[in-house]
Amino acid sequence: MTRPVRLPPPTTARPHSKSRDGGSMTAETVMLAPVFLLFLMFLVGAGRVVEAQGEVNGAARDAARAASVQRTRSEAESAAKETAEAALSGQCAPEVGLSGTEWKEGGVVHVAVTCELDLEFLGFGATRRMKGTSVVPLEQFRRVE
Numbered sequence: 001m002t003r004p005v006r007l008p009p010p011t012t013a014r015p016h017s018k019s020r021d022g023g024s025m026t027a028e029t030v031m032l033a034p035v036f037l038l039f040l041m042f043l044v045g046a047g048r049v050v051e052a053q054g055e056v057n058g059a060a061r062d063a064a065r066a067a068s069v070q071r072t073r074s075e076a077e078s079a080a081k082e083t084a085e086a087a088l089s090g091q092c093a094p095e096v097g098l099s100g101t102e103w104k105e106g107g108v109v110h111v112a113v114t115c116e117l118d119l120e121f122l123g124f125g126a127t128r129r130m131k132g133t134s135v136v137p138l139e140q141f142r143r144v145e
Contacts, residue, residue: 059087060132064111
């Protein structure tokens with residue numbers, strides 16, 4: 001007669017498995033931390049670019065409106081430049097152009113504002129040129145010179 005073989009109870013964990021995996025989480029964190037920081041810097045830079053584009057577009061809109069209520073083209077050019085500088089409030093030195101403007105009754109004022117955005121604060125040492133345009137109609141029955 002043969003005796004049944006008695007097997008030891010199954011174990012779920014090995015006694016030495018903890019010591020083998022002890023540093024893997026630390027190594028993963030050390031390797032992923034710079035990638036995470038670069039991603040955060042990219043998000044901050046992209047947010048700044050979007051914000052600056054909105055500010056330049058707003059400055060162009062305000063400058064076109066200020067130029068459209070003036071009587072002469074020279075007054076319109078100076079009003080557009082002053083308004084764009086005030087709207088950007090020292091963030092950059094805007095270049096304001098009124099090319100494409102039809103200075104006549106029922107014409108349009110076309111203003112383009114360009115500005116250099118400095119991305120130095122992110123450590124890139126780069127600048128990005130932002131441009132905003134706006135077109136405002138002149139009144140049909142308004143006398144312009």
